[in-house]
Structures are given as C-alpha cells and as structure tokens.
Amino acid sequence: MDTRTKNVSLEDLQRIVGEEHAWEATPDDAVDGVGSSFVAEPGSVEETSELLRFAAEEGLAVSPRGGGTKASLGNPPREVDLVLSTVRMDEVIEHVPGDQVVRVQAGIKLEDLQERLGGSDQMLGIDPPETKSGATVGGVVAANSSGPRRHRYGTIRDLIIGITVVLSDGTVAKAGGKVVKNVAGYDLSKLFTGSLGTLGVIAECNFRLHPRPEAARTVAVELASTQAAGEAARAVLHAQLVPSAVELHWGEDERLLTVLIEGIPPGVEAQSDTAYYLLRGFGEVRTLTQEEAGSSGPSGAGDEVALKIGAPPAELTGVLDSVLGACSRRRVTPLISGHAGIGVTYVSLSGGDDEAYVQVVEELREIWTRRGGSVVVRSAPPSFKERVEAWGPMGSRLELTRRVKEKFDPRGVMNPGRFAGGI
Amino acid sequence: MEREALIRTMQSILGPEGVISEREQLRSYECDGLMNYRVIPELVVLPETAAQVQAIVRVCYDEGIPFVARGSGTGLSGGALPVESGVLIVLSRMRKILEVDIPNQRVVVEPGVINMWVSNEVAEDGYYYAPDPASQIVSSIGGNLAENSGGVHCLKYGFTTNHVMGAEIVLPDGSMVNIGGGKAPDAPGYELLGAFVGSEGTLGIATKITLRIVRKPEAVRTLLAAFKDTEEAGGAVSGIIGAGIVPAAIEMMDALCIEAVESAVQPGFPQAGAILIVELDGPAAEVENQFEQTLKICEENDASEIRVAEDDAERALFWKGRKAAFAAMGRISNDYYVQDSVVPRTELGKVLKKISDLGEEYGMRIANVFHAGDGNLHPLVLYDNNVPGEAEKAEKLAGDIVFTCLEHGGSLTGEHGIGEDKKKYMPKMFTTDDLNVMQLLRCAFDPHQICNPGKIFPTPRLCGERPGPFRMHPVQRAGLAENF
Numbered sequence: 001m002d003t004r005t006k007n008v009s010l011e012d013l014q015r016i017v018g019e020e021h022a023w024e025a026t027p028d029d030a031v032d033g034v035g036s037s038f039v040a041e042p043g044s045v046e047e048t049s050e051l052l053r054f055a056a057e058e059g060l061a062v063s064p065r066g067g068g069t070k071a072s073l074g075n076p077p078r079e080v081d082l083v084l085s086t087v088r089m090d091e092v093i094e095h096v097p098g099d100q101v102v103r104v105q106a107g108i109k110l111e112d113l114q115e116r117l118g119g120s121d122q123m124l125g126i127d128p129p130e131t132k133s134g135a136t137v138g139g140v141v142a143a144n145s146s147g148p149r150r151h152r153y154g155t156i157r158d159l160i161i162g163i164t165v166v167l168s169d170g171t172v173a174k175a176g177g178k179v180v181k182n183v184a185g186y187d188l189s190k191l192f193t194g195s196l197g198t199l200g201v202i203a204e205c206n207f208r209l210h211p212r213p214e215a216a217r218t219v220a221v222e223l224a225s226t227q228a229a230g231e232a233a234r235a236v237l238h239a240q241l242v243p244s245a246v247e248l249h250w251g252e253d254e255r256l257l258t259v260l261i262e263g264i265p266p267g268v269e270a271q272s273d274t275a276y277y278l279l280r281g282f283g284e285v286r287t288l289t290q291e292e293a294g295s296s297g298p299s300g301a302g303d304e305v306a307l308k309i310g311a312p313p314a315e316l317t318g319v320l321d322s323v324l325g326a327c328s329r330r331r332v333t334p335l336i337s338g339h340a341g342i343g344v345t346y347v348s349l350s351g352g353d354d355e356a357y358v359q360v361v362e363e364l365r366e367i368w369t370r371r372g373g374s375v376v377v378r379s380a381p382p383s384f385k386e387r388v389e390a391w392g393p394m395g396s397r398l399e400l401t402r403r404v405k406e407k408f409d410p411r412g413v414m415n416p417g418r419f420a421g422g423i
Numbered sequence: 424m425e426r427e428a429l430i431r432t433m434q435s436i437l438g439p440e441g442v443i444s445e446r447e448q449l450r451s452y453e454c455d456g457l458m459n460y461r462v463i464p465e466l467v468v469l470p471e472t473a474a475q476v477q478a479i480v481r482v483c484y485d486e487g488i489p490f491v492a493r494g495s496g497t498g499l500s501g502g503a504l505p506v507e508s509g510v511l512i513v514l515s516r517m518r519k520i521l522e523v524d525i526p527n528q529r530v531v532v533e534p535g536v537i538n539m540w541v542s543n544e545v546a547e548d549g550y551y552y553a554p555d556p557a558s559q560i561v562s563s564i565g566g567n568l569a570e571n572s573g574g575v576h577c578l579k580y581g582f583t584t585n586h587v588m589g590a591e592i593v594l595p596d597g598s599m600v601n602i603g604g605g606k607a608p609d610a611p612g613y614e615l616l617g618a619f620v621g622s623e624g625t626l627g628i629a630t631k632i633t634l635r636i637v638r639k640p641e642a643v644r645t646l647l648a649a650f651k652d653t654e655e656a657g658g659a660v661s662g663i664i665g666a667g668i669v670p671a672a673i674e675m676m677d678a679l680c681i682e683a684v685e686s687a688v689q690p691g692f693p694q695a696g697a698i699l700i701v702e703l704d705g706p707a708a709e710v711e712n713q714f715e716q717t718l719k720i721c722e723e724n725d726a727s728e729i730r731v732a733e734d735d736a737e738r739a740l741f742w743k744g745r746k747a748a749f750a751a752m753g754r755i756s757n758d759y760y761v762q763d764s765v766v767p768r769t770e771l772g773k774v775l776k777k778i779s780d781l782g783e784e785y786g787m788r789i790a791n792v793f794h795a796g797d798g799n800l801h802p803l804v805l806y807d808n809n810v811p812g813e814a815e816k817a818e819k820l821a822g823d824i825v826f827t828c829l830e831h832g833g834s835l836t837g838e839h840g841i842g843e844d845k846k847k848y849m850p851k852m853f854t855t856d857d858l859n860v861m862q863l864l865r866c867a868f869d870p871h872q873i874c875n876p877g878k879i880f881p882t883p884r885l886c887g888e889r890p891g892p893f894r895m896h897p898v899q900r901a902g903l904a905e906n907f
C-alpha cells in the first residue's frame with residue numbers, strides 16, 4: 001500500500017477525527033479502481049471542516065463517500081489521497097411530522113430514514129434501487145439517484161429544501177432552510193444535487209416529505225413491439241391517471257410496461273380499472289403480484305457496461321429501436337428498463353467484447369446527443385472506461401460548468417476528474 | 424462610453440424604436456411592483472430577439488455598464504429596480520410561444536410571454552401550466568423564472584423551479600448557454616438550471632424557456648369554510664394535512680382581509696374571523712373520498728359555515744376573492760406594506776398571535792391572507808403615507824414580523840424574492856460564510872458583477888477578477904460596493 005502521500009501521516013488525520021476513525025486505505029476503498037492512501041470518518045460538520053482544511057493545506061485529493069454504492073459512477077478520479085466517509089454522521093436532526101419536513105445528517109442510510117419516517121406514515125419521495133444496498137442520503141443527493149417514483153414526486157432536486165455543505169477549504173455554508181417554500185438566496189441545494197462530490201462535501205440536508213400511500217397496485221401490459229411500448233406509454237401519460245411510476249421492462253423473455261397506482265384504496269381501485277382499459281388496446285393486461293412488482297430497477301453496479309439514456313419521453317420507441325439496432329449489429333445482448341413516462345432508459349450490455357460495447361455506446365451517443373438527449377455510462381469495467389468518457393458531451397454548458405467548479409474548489413482537489421467535462 | 428455614443432450603439436442593434444432615452448419616458452420604468460424604491464435608468468432597451476439581447480449584453484460587458492432585466496415589472500421586492508447609469512433590458516417584446524409539444528408535455532416560450540397565455544395555449548389539449556401566481560394575467564415567464572414564483576396551487580404541484588425544464592440564457596459576458604435538459608431528462612453536468620431559477624436576474628438573462636405542462640385533473644372540488652378565528656381555521660389545516668391529504672390549495676384570510684375583498688370584488692364571502700378555501704383535485708374517486716373527509720374535518724373544527732362550489736363559476740368566484748386580496752387593500756387603507764415570510768406550518772398559530780400582538784403594540788392594522796398549506800404568510804401592514812412617520816413605522820413593524828418568523832424557524836421570503844427590499848435582512852437568516860459561498864456562484868456567472876448588481880446580497884463580494892483594462896469596477900462606480 002502506497003502511503004507516501006505528500007507529508008501526511010495517519011496520526012495527523014487521527015488527531016482530527018479520533019484514533020478509531022481514520023485508517024490506511026485497503027483495496028476495497030478504491031474509487032473506481034483508483035486506490036486511496038487513507039480513509040477518515042469525521043463525526044460532525046466541525047470535524048469535516050477541519051479535515052478538509054487540513055487536506056487543503058497538505059494538497060490532498062479528497063473523495064467523499066457515503067454508502068459507497070456509486071463508486072463506479074463517472075470517470076475514474078485522477079487521484080485520491082483521502083476517502084472522506086460520512087457514515088458516522090447518520091442522525092435525524094429534526095422531524096416534525098406536522099410540517100412534513102425532515103432534517104438529516106448526510107450519512108444516514110436512506111433505508112433507515114424511510115423506516116423512521118414510516119412511523120409517522122410519511123416518506124421521502126425517492127426510491128433509487130441503491131436504497132437496498134446501503135445508499136446514504138448524502139450519496140443519493142450527490143449522485144442524483146432516482147427510481148421509478150420520480151414519475152410522481154420528481155427527483156431529489158425537487159424534494160431537497162436546504163443543505164449544509166463544507167467546501168474544500170473547510171468553509172461551512174448553508175442554503176435554503178426547513179420550510180417547503182423559500183426563495184431567500186441562491187438555491188445551492190440544487191447546485192450540489194448531482195455534483196458527485198466535486199464541489200464540496202454535503203454534510204446535512206433538509207427535505208420535504210409526502211404522506212405514505214395506503215394502497216398500491218401495479219397494472220402491466222405485455223408488449224409485442226417497440227411501437228406498442230411507445231404508444232402505451234404515451235396513452236398513460238396523456239390520460240388523467242396519476243400513477244406513481246410508469247416503468248418499462250424489456251428483457252429476453254418478458255416485455256412489459258407497468259403502471260404503479262398508489263393512494264387511498266378506493267382511488268387505487270378506480271385508477272387501476274382505468275389503467276386496465278387504457279392499456280387493453282396494446283397487449284395483454286394483468287395485475288402484477290407484489291413480488292413481481294417489487295423486482296424492478298437496474299442495479300447499475302458490477303462489471304457490466306451499464307448505460308443511462310436521457311431522451312424526450314415521446315421518443316421511447318425510437319430509443320428502443322436505436323438500442324436494439326446498435327446491439328444486434330454487434331451481437332451484443334441488451335437488457336433494457338426505464339422510467340417510460342420520463343424519458344430515462346437504462347441499458348446493460350452483455351455477450352460482447354469491449355470493442356463491441358464501445359461501438360454501441362458511440363453510436364447511441366451520437367444519435368441521442370443530436371436529438372437533445374444524453375447517454376451516460378453508469379458503470380463499466382476499467383478497460384472500457386479507458387476508451388469511453390463516462391458523461392458525454394456537455395455542449396454550450398462546458399465553460400460555465402468549469403467556472404463554477406473553479407470558484408467552489410479552486411485547487412481542484414475534490415474528486416478530480418470524475419465528473420463531466422473532465423471536472 | 425459617452426451617453427450619446429451608447430444610444431447610437433443601441434439604436435444600431437435595435438433600431439430607433441427599440442431604445443428609450445427621454446427622461447420622461449424613462450420614468451415609467453423607475454420602479455417595479457414595489458414602489459418604495461425608484462431609480463431612473465440611463466437607458467431602456469426593448470429587444471425583440473435573443474440575438475439582440477446578446478448584442479446588448481456584449482456592449483454592456485465591453486463597456487462595463489451594469490444592466491437589469493425586466494419582464495412585466497410586477498415584482499414585489501424591487502428585483503427589476505433599475506441601476507442608475509445602467510441599462511434596463513425590457514423583455515416585453517419577446518412574447519412568442521415558440522413551440523407546443525403535447526406528446527412530450529412541453530411548451531417553449533420567449534421570456535416576455537405572460538404566464539396565463541401558456542395555460543390558454545394548451546387548454547384545448549387538456550393541459551395547463553401549474554404555477555399560478557396571483558399576478559398570472561400580467562407577470563412574465565421570465566420574471567416568474569427569475570423569482571421562482573409560487574401560487575396557490577404550488578402546495579401540491581410545486582413552484583416554478585419544478586416546472587422549468589430548460590433555458591437558453593445570455594450570460595453577463597454575452598455568451599449564450601443552454602442549461603437544463605429541456606425535453607430530455609437528466610442532462611449531465613451541474614444542476615445549473617436549478618441554481619439559475621430564483622436567482623432574481625443576477626446570473627444572466629433567460630431568452631428562451633422550456634416549461635413542463637400538466638394534464639388537467641379529472642376532478643376538482645373546492646370548499647370555503649368560515650371559522651371564529653385564525654386559530655380554529657389553523658386547526659382545520661393541521662387536521663387536513665395530518666390526515667395525509669395533499670390538497671391542491673389551502674388559503675386562509677382573516678377578518679380584515681375578508682372585509683377588504685368584500686368591498687372590492689363582492690365575492691359574497693361570509694362574515695367571519697377567518698375563512699379557508701380548500702381545493703382538492705386529481706382522480707375522481709380519490710378526490711370524492713378525501714373531499715368528504717375534508718368537510719368532516721372542517722366541521723370537527725367548528726366551522727360556522729361551509730360552502731361547496733357547485734360549479735366552475737362558483738369556484739372562480741372563490742378564487743377571484745382570494746386573488747384580489749392585495750389589490751383590495753386600497754378599499755380599507757391608503758397604503759400597505761406586504762411581507763412574504765414563511766414559517767413551519769406547525770408554528771402558524773403562535774406566529775399569527777405574535778403578529779397580532781405586534782399590531783396592537785404599534786397601534787397599526789394588519790390584514791392576513793396566506794398560503795396556509797406551506798406556511799407562507801402575507802401580512803399586509805396598513806398605513807397612510809400622508810401621515811408623517813407612518814410609512815417608516817409600517818416598515819419597522821413589517822421588519823419585526825420578519826424577525827418573528829425567522830425566530831420560529833422560517834424564511835424571509837417564500838415567493839416574492841429578496842431583491843432590493845429584503846437584502847438588509849439577509850444576515851439575519853444567513854451567516855457571512857453562507858452569503859459568501861452563494862456569491863461564489865455569482866462570481867462564476869458574472870465575475871464583473873454587471874448583471875442586476877446590488878440585489879439580494881447586502882454586501883457584494885468582488886470576485887478577484889480584474890475589472891478590465893480601463894477603469895473602476897462598474898459596481899464601485901455605481902456606488903454599490905466598496906473595494907475590499
């Protein structure tokens with residue numbers, strides 16, 4: 001293990017966070033294959049600030065980590081000296097059910113938070129698949145993770161109402177507040193959403209909450225063609241239904257569009273009937289069992305090449321055709337799923353070699369960038385990432401994006417290189 | 424650049440009709456909806472295209488001339504207050520709806536388009552644009568975006584920021600950038616759009632805006648309930664929210680406000696200490712069920728009278744009364760001063776009591792109309808400008824109300840913005856570090872601080888950039904920042 005890092009010793013870090021909370025990194029602490037020298041777990045905003053100030057003075061490159069479920073998102077960092085883990089900061093700071101607002105430390109696991117909130121029949125309206133593998137709330141914000149219910153509740157940017165961040169020079173700053181409606185000052189909560197640790201460490205977050213639905217039902221239609229997929233999705237979107245999720249599952253054996261209806265029992269009943277009649281014209285319709293309905297969402301971790309395509313929602317058929325076409329020409333097998341009402345499609349590739357995958361991604365990226373969308377590599381083996389940049393082109397935003405980074409992290413020590421535009 | 428040369432340059436971009444330089448004409452742009460602050464700008468320019476906006480901004484950048492964007496000028500925090508020796512860029516000639524895309528549920532507009540026009544445009548297709556500020560028949564989408572405007576239906580559907588999906592912006596250096604995905608979700612890179620919305624015209628000028636439109640609900644039910652006082656009405660609000668119901672809107676008005684509205688637009692509201700207007704919308708079966716529940720909760724909280732809107736006309740009448748509230752104050756008072764603070768919903772009762780105590784202490788009347796569902800208060804402090812000292816007293820009282828709200832965990836403003844008006848209060852809500860970090864964003868977008876300078880932040884921060892080869896920093900020249 002290489003611990004030559006600058007002039008820093010483990011004891012320096014332990015002095016700040018306590019002896020048990022800093023150690024020399026192991027291979028498991030690598031960030032997308034790039035090894036770190038140290039790991040430290042600060043227990044408070046103050047310790048986080050002190051740690052970052054120290055790291056800045058010593059010129060250490062810092063990679064913030066929550067549950068570690070997104071270590072393979074983005075490009076491999078150029079360097080990592082210190083992994084700063086937020087997991088000790090895992091408290092609910094305040095939850096007043098009557099306000100439908102919660103304030104938490106960033107290191108709390110989303111699953112734990114949802115359980116706590118469930119006690120008051122409330123929830124944070126976000127359901128990324130990484131919830132089950134230990135994603136923290138701060139990590140969800142930093143990675144802008146989302147799940148099927150974004151169809152109804154939006155993404156985390158729509159739910160976050162306040163934030164406390166620590167910049168790379170140790171400055172602690174907050175923005176927003178703990179009220180749902182608030183326009184005082186710039187909305188830094190949104191700026192930090194999806195910034196993947198490159199602007200600073202997210203230490204605390206405040207969210208608006210929603211009542212937990214009493215009942216749920218999933219109605220699914222079997223799809224015979226990509227055309228049917230697009231038409232069925234469009235019919236649901238245009239109807240007066242208010243589904244929580246509209247999901248596409250397109251695999252070898254099963255091709256479904258599912259509509260998740262949630263709410264009070266009589267509402268769920270009536271809306272499910274409507275969904276049933278609406279979908280009948282596109283294929284065979286059935287109600288999924290709870291078990292079937294629960295097994296949705298791409299994992300996005302592991303060694304496969306996993307992509308996320310963002311495209312206008314009405315182009316679902318076009319997205320599917322482009323993926324199927326690009327894959328079949330290279331004898332690659334795609335597994336496709338997605339948030340059909342939103343325009344997010346996940347694809348994981350198997351059965352081919354790197355060269356084939358690279359060609360598929362380049363072809364899709366060319367098509368969907370031209371049509372105003374994007375193709376992001378969510379995870380892939382290192383050999384693949386050497387050949388394909390993870391985020392794709394940034395268009396006219398690139399220069400401005402770099403200027404934002406320069407202001408918040410002028411030394412460029414926060415997760416250098418992982419983000420879009422080489423940031 | 425000399426004034427005459429500047430006028431000629433702007434005329435060469437816009438033609439003679441696009442430039443206003445006569446002092447008398449400039450005067451009509453000296454303030455926005457908040458008339459306490461007035462500044463006559465050097466010039467007013469009226470671009471018709473994004474390319475013209477870009478050309479204007481380039482001149483300003485090259486010459487170090489500050490500029491301010493203005494939509495319809497209805498803002499209530501002095502956001503569009505001009506800068507002396509600066510250019511006011513009025514966007515009211517950019518009023519084209521550029522694209523309606525029903526399959527993707529998007530509408531693309533120029534910034535001067537009026538909020539209501541968007542809903543009108545897509546009504547036949549069964550859609551509408553959800554954010555509905557009371558000023559929606561006059562305020563512009565560009566202004567709405569800059570203020571992150573709210574409306575009575577934002578409790579359920581979210582604010583402007585949740586409905587703007589993309590924007591073409593002209594940065595203060597004259598470059599043009601597209602932020603947000605527009606029609607496609609999850610564009611890679613920082614969430615610059617989320618930071619731009621609500622930035623009160625200080626980060627650049629939006630020249631094209633992509634909005635999300637929402638399907639009209641299957642059912643809408645509206646009731647009006649009268650209560651003995653705001654406390655009992657507040658009890659009903661807590662009951663409804665506590666039952667897990669998310670109404671489309673819950674608005675409250677107190678007795679003084681009811682009186683004013685009644686004499687202005689005669690909606691026939693009951694005489695009461697407080698009334699609530701509650702609206703539910705969504706799938707019919709759900710709405711019917713929860714509406715029954717809502718009625719019961721109002722009864723349990725001793726509502727003295729409950730009216731259910733029988734049709735769209737009656738519903739419109741309820742809302743007419745509500746949306747006329749500010750304007751109606753003229754019926755009971757010469758002048759009024761409105762605040763826009765927010766408190767956590769569970770603190771409403773305590774805060775309302777304190778506001779009423781403050782009114783008594785100052786010997787002034789305060790009318791209350793507010794978004795009860797999200798705790799966004801609009802206390803209207805009534806006064807008479809002809810009585811010497813009353814305006815100052817009203818402002819001081821309004822300030823005390825703001826501090827009370829902050830003490831209870833609230834915010835300075837829920838929808839009207841900080842602008843010129845509330846920047847002095849910012850240090851009460853945020854630390855110096857908080858404000859400095861916010862201004863890092865400002866420095867990334869507008870390093871020379873020529874874009875709506877002097878707003879939001881009590882102490883502008885220079886960005887460490889050298890202000891060009893030639894002269895004093897424009898912000899300093901305008902007397903808006905000391906050098907530090």
Ligand SMILES: Cc1cc2nc3c(=O)[nH]c(=O)nc-3n(C[C@H](O)[C@H](O)[C@H](O)COP(=O)(O)OP(=O)(O)OC[C@H]3O[C@@H](n4cnc5c(N)ncnc54)[C@H](O)[C@@H]3O)c2cc1C
Nearest residue numbers: 494495496497498502557563565566567569573624629838
């Ligand atoms: C009677 C009345 C009722 C109101 N009710 C509500 C309400 O219910 N909810 C609410 O939120 N507000 C309300 N307002 C306040 C006001 O209408 C809103 O803030 C509105 O969004 C302002 O729009 P505008 O076009 O008038 O903008 P302006 O007042 O012209 O400008 C507002 C700000 O936006 C900036 N700006 C304007 N256009 C652009 C652009 N294209 N790009 C960048 N910046 C730009 C300006 O520089 C300024 O800082 C009300 C006002 C009145 C007078």
